Amino acid sequence: MPWVFLVIAGLLEVVWASLMKESHGFTRFWPSLGTLVFMAGSFGLLAVAMRTLPLGTAYTIWTGIGAVGAFLVGILWLGEPAGALRLLAALLIVSGLVLMKLTSGH
Template sequence: MSWIILGVAGLLEVVWALAMKQSQGFTRLWPSFVTLLAMAGSFGLLALALRSLPLGTAYAIWTGIGTLGAFAAGIALFGEPLSAVRLGAVVLILGGMVLLKLS
């Protein structure tokens, strides 16, 4: 169950990153509200998952989900470039996450 909670926490990290982008520096009310709400939920769920998961592993997975999600969203929603180097970096991050989960 802790891994599921951690996964949801990571997805909420993606939500707050996207909402923060849309808030235009916290100058737009609703995206700013979504950012703060998703941050609170993400941190709260991370704290809950940390009750039974190792800190280093859980934190790396949490930030990895956020990193990979924000990377994919940037490409899909904002037209950010996808180069071989950027893709290779993401593959390395994903590989690290898998190895941490398996260890």
């Protein structure tokens, strides 16, 4: 179950990061409020997952999901460039996440 909480926490990180972008530096109320709500949920689930998962594993997976997820949101919804090297970099992050999971012992 901690892995489920960790993945959900990572997905919530993607949501709050996207809302933070939409808040325009916390000048728009609803995206700013959404950022704080989803951030709290993300941190809360990360904390629950860290009860049983090693710190390094949990934090790496959480930030990796957030980083790759935000990268994909940027490409798919915000029109950011998806060059070959950027895609390779994202693939390397995902590869690192898979290795972290496989070597975590949980």
